[in-house]
Amino acid sequence: MRMPVHPSGRGRTSSQFAFTVVGIFFYFAMTMALYAGVTLLHPGTVFDGLWSLNSGAHRELLMFRKLAGLFFLILAAVAATAGLGWFRHRVWAWRLAVFGICTQVFGDCVNLIRGDLLRGGSGLMIGAALLVYLLSSNIRKNFNSAADAPAGQRAAH
16 A cells, blocks of 8 residues: 655655544544534434533533534534645644644643643643644644645745
8 A cells, every 4th residue: 555645745754643643533523513513503302412421511501502502513614624634734734733732731721720630631631742743843744835825826935
């Protein structure tokens, strides 16, 4: 099986498996956000069962169900688009991944401050590790900002 080649013509420099896992994570995030959006907009169905894993959040989100549901549907669309961009080696998808993980790390810090040591601490460790990975040169080399430029500007690079 031939390994895909980066748009710049260079072979990939990071682990193919790890790169793929990050891309798949975007689609997992899309699935979860889609689930949350649909179940918030249409509560009381058989699909509400997964919310038992975080019933407190479900109760709080139901107070703003239309706004929260719409937000999650938009988040699902962003995650799907980012996943597509990730696998196409678009630098904007890498930036979106870094922004998303930074946002998660910030939320985990808030959880720690609020006293939720288990959720905040474990999330902070995982998020920090992901951030270090995303910012590594091995991952950054997979993305070429010239590939994101309009066709007329690519020749200038």
